[in-house]
Amino acid sequence: MKFSEQWLREWVQPKTKSGEQVSTEQLAHQVTMAGLEVDGIEAVAGEFSGVVVGEVVKREQHPDADKLSLCQVSDGTETFQIVCGAPNVREGLKIPFAKIGAVLPGDFKIKKAKLRGVESFGMLCAEKELGISDANDGLMELPADAPVGEDFRKYMNLDDAIIEVDLTPNRADCLSMAGLAREVGVLNKADLTELKIDAVAPAIDDKASxxxxxxxxxxxxxxxxxxxxxxxxxxxxxxxxxxxxxxxxxxxxxxxxxxxxxxxxxxxxxxxxxxxxxxxxxxxxxxxxxxxxxxxxxxxxxxxxxxxxxxxxxxxxxxxxxxxxxxxxxxxxxxxxxxxxxxxxxxxxxxxxxxxxxxxxxxxxxxxxxxxxxxxxxxxxxxxxxxxxxxxxxxxxxxxxxxNLPKQAQIHLRRARAELILGIKLEDSEIEDILTRLGMQVTATEDGWDVIAPSYRFDMAIEPDLIEELARIHGYENLPVRIPTAASPLARLPENRLPMGDLRRQMVARGYQEAITYSFVDPQIQKAMDPANAPIALLNPISTEMSVMRTDLLAGLVQAVSYNLKRQQPRVRLFETGLRFIPDGDKLAQIPTLAFAATGSRQAQGWAEPAADVDFFDVKGDVEALLARTGTLKQYRFVAGQHPALHPGQTAIIEKADENGQWATVGVIGALHPSLYKTVGTKQSIILVQLDLEAVRETAIPDF
Missing domain, CATH: 3.50.40.10 (Phenylalanyl-trna Synthetase, Chain B, domain 3)
Structure with a gap:
């Protein structure tokens, strides 16, 4: 929002402690420190002098130029001959008149000139020539009652600044001169010049239906x-x-x-x-x-x-x-x-x-x-x-x-809570003064105050909102700098759970790099990878390629592998941990999952290793190494199976036995189905694994 500093000072006169007027720079600093950031300050007009209100008393055609006018312009005491090319010049028009000796923006000095053989003693000005605006299609026209001969800067009150404030969305109450003046008044403990608005008495009986x-x-x-x-x-x-x-x-x-x-x-x-x-x-x-x-x-x-x-x-x-x-x-x-x-x-x-x-x-x-x-x-x-x-x-x-109208927020502010959060004890009188000047109704209680927020403060709802107001008005720069103290007990590390850090280190040790992909995926790729589950569509997607929630991690992971292959990375090994989102009636199941993918050569390129691509059994070895790290490898088995996104001859279902010896599916391993190569944008085989993260994190507790 832009506002005129002069207009603001008509509402409120902020002064320093010594009684001097708060300067423009001080005012901008105050407003910024109060949370209403000032984006810029610019002058209302350019720097110029020697410009007065003039009146065209006579206009004739220039004898040697069709597009020029020969004007007689009065400054209230004498008349000057001016050659002017503006299309809107006419008798009786009042305009800004730069007399000889005037200095316009850009240090442009007005001198006597001769245009097409006729002398001109000054210049009639457009708004652009005075730095008022970009309008340059004709002379700046002044009202008929403009006093001829008066200094133009004084007449237009151009010794003013335009201040632009970038308001946060919660401070809609400051999107007006009344709101800004109220804020400046609170910051400087200055009284507002209240706008007197009387009811207008009806003169007719016509009513709107x-x-x-x-x-x-x-x-x-x-x-x-x-x-x-x-x-x-x-x-x-x-x-x-x-x-x-x-x-x-x-x-x-x-x-x-x-x-x-x-x-x-x-x-x-x-x-x-x-x-x-x-x-x-x-x-x-x-x-x-x-x-x-x-x-x-x-x-x-x-x-x-x-x-x-x-x-x-x-x-x-x-x-x-x-x-x-x-x-x-x-x-x-x-x-x-x-x-x-x-x-x-x-x-x-x-x-x-x-x-x-x-x-x-x-x-x-x-x-x-x-x-x-x-x-x-x-x-x-x-x-x-x-x-x-x-x-x-x-x-x-x-x-x-x-x-259906909003209700004014009623909030209880505790004295001890304010002191704890601010790190400083404010006097009761200062707290009551700040809240009252902000327009709030304040009632003292045994442990603090009951506060009713004004109808224009939509952002007041809970106790921390009031404490923030105390900090703003008291001054953030006046709050003490203290290191916060808080109870910080050590996190529990249960023995029967593999820490995520250990899991990640195990994967890195096997040559994989961690990937973080979006939870939003391409609906076509998601359907190809997991046709059994219909994904949840986003109401406001980033793009059509990221318009549904993933039902598995494989859709995003194969896209990441394909992205790397297209950028001359022939050997790619990635793993990811995250949530997959499965519709469950009117609810959404969010399942922690581990997935990894491998493609390219079995070993990093080197003289000592024969050239061979990674295959199903290499990645199966990586899965077994991870399960062995938990001490529960004997509880798992690999069973030949089917998956719509995996090669039918190179797919295994990973099952885990529970305490009763019952087998439950916890994952799948296999090579990407050749029919999906074009869909995901690859030309080589990718071995994929997806596991239930919570299942594979269960570890065996040592026995003595």
Whole structure:
């Protein structure tokens, strides 16, 4: 979020302990240390001097150039002849006027010049030439009431900085000037200049007809009719500049006002053209495939999980995301329906991304907007519309489902717990002061405090949240540096279990290297390796080649072997331990598994060893060596068997005898089936083993 430093200082005046104003750099440091990282600070405009507000009193065609104008420009005391090539220059226009001797950004000095034989005594400026923006398609036009001759920097309040803050998702309350000012006020123990918002008395009786058919998704919706507005009125310069410095361009006065309230209070709002609404407003879920053309001209087919603001005939807007083109304010609009609502974060989260959208409104609603803010924003927007566009307001109509509105978090904070986690004992008075200034209701108890979080703090839920707030406001740099102490008993090492470290060392000693593959695999390879088990599909896969959960480790392991073979590694031996995921009714069995694969020559290349490829019996020897390490080799046997992914003549089922002499399958060993070579991308035989990890980790306890 970007914000104007001057605007922030209208809300709060942070001062140092010595009474001096906190500098821009100090302010940025404070905000960053409070967890709201400052990404950058930039000047509102470039460095320039000698520029005043000028007025074009006369404009004529240049005698020797079709695209140049010969203008007479007044600075309030005298008139200067200026040659100008801007297409929008005209009599009566007020513009920034750089007089002779002025210095523009880039150390560009204005001197007397002669253009096509005519002398020019100064320069009329575009926004880009003053470093205000990149706009360079014409002169910067100033309001008709701009005082001619006044210093342009002073008139525009350009001695300002734009501070960009990168907020974490839990701090949606700071996505507004009110929220940032509240935070800066708490950090500096400075009082806020509260924005006085009075209720606007209705001048007409016209009421908006509102039905909320999706109360869980939209627990609160407010609407107000304003008739007879003038949408061609000019947005005041102060509002245009605050919007620009907040990263929003001016469009028309009504849209500018709703955007201004968004930046000022943090409440997204929308204005409908009342003439385009049939019947009344219905807040409902979209019908699958329903079409809506958005304000940006994009037509979307709506999903059934999307909240829409509709009338009795059609959808008008995507709730909490973007308005529709048809019902938006246009130059022909005379009557408005102004809306302010609260949408549940879960109803908005991810919906905009489903349509390839990201809007200021969705950015806030999916993080959480104060559910008590809509009424305040409605009155503020109405008052601004009446001041700028005129009109007659009707009464505010509100539909609320109180049972679906969020509840303010009630948390018990223990004094001893705060001291333990912070490593420092804060005075009770400081703790109460910090929490109170953060807007929380604090009640002292015997062992601490009962705290009720304000409605705008969606991130307050449990005791550690409050302790984090104490650390933030007290100052992370003021907390002591201590080595944490904790009871750390030695882990038990049962004799009847082979430690994982020993198992890995055994595999490495046999020439294998440990691999770690994804738990998500290619559905085609998984089906080929284990057709008996249907894998679980991911809802949001990384790619189509990683879209299902593995039901065995062999699918990922053979892909890793193939990857190495394609990169000139002729001898590959890999092993992996991990979970495989087997559907079991409505549950998911997660089975610890050991798998290994070998391909290429039996021994590493050398003069002393004959060239021979690894075969079934070599890898069977590796399995027996591992089982011998547990002292339970006599409990196992290898039985000729079948496996859909393995060669029918080179496959054995590994079985283990229990205490009663009953044999149970614990694994399989075999060569990859030749029909799968193309599927996995290999041209040579791979010997594969898969074992139940828990079974092979059981060791024999020595007897005396």
């Amino acid at each position: 509102i039905e909320v058919l999706a109360p869980e998704q939209c627990p609160r919706y407010m609407g107000r009719i304003v008739k007879g507005v003038n949408v061609t009125a000019a947005t005041p310069l102060w509002m245009v500049e605050k919007l620009r410095r907040g990263g929003i361009r001016s469009i028309d006065p009504v849209v500018d006002i709703t955007n201004f309230v968004l930046l000022e209070l943090g409440q997204p709002m929308h204005a409908f053209d009342l003439a385009q609404i049939e019947g009344g407003i219905r807040v409902r879920m979209a019908e699958e495939g329903e079409k809506l053309t958005l304000l940006d001209g994009q037509e979307v087919a709506l999903n059934s999980d999307t909240v829409v603001i509709a009338d009795h005939a059609k959808p008008l807007a995507m709730g909490g995301i973007m308005g529709g083109e048809h019902s938006g304010v246009s130059e022909n609009t005379q009557d408005l329906l102004l809306e302010a609502a609260f949408f549940s974060p879960l109803a908005i989260a991810g919906r905009a991304r489903n349509y390839g959208l990201h809007t200021d409104s969705s950015h806030r609603f999916e993080r959480g907007v104060d559910y008590n803010l809509a009424a305040k924003a409605m009155e503020r927007a109405t008052a601004l519309i009446l001041d700028i566009c005129g009109g007659q307001p009707g009464p505010v109509v509100e539909v609320s489902a109180e049972e």
